Amino acid sequence: MTMQYRSWISLKDMPLREESSWLPLIDHLEREHPELGPVASWDGATTMILVLAGDQPDRAAAAESAARIVSDALHATGLSDRFPAVFQVEPASDLIPA
Secondary structure, three states, X not given: OOEEEEEEEEEOOOOOOOHHHHHHHHHHHHHHOHHHOOXXXXXXXXXXXXXXXXXXXXXXXXXXXXXXXHHHHHHHOOOOOOOOEEEEEEEOOOOOOO
């Protein structure tokens, strides 16, 4: 049985002001994984927060899948010097986001 989970992933050293450095990453995720509904926001001026939602059997699988997808996207867009850190996973049925 699977359930939809939302995963919050942080990426440090992604300056909000330098759109040309992070926009290709967002474009890649939207093009390659539209079913995950990738959403980006920032925590401060240099930490990008990505939210991905997808069906997985449990929280651990959701975290692993989200981290792998973001890591692959970083490599595909020339940002392999950065790495994803999953800091929150919750059932998407929760009405109030973490």
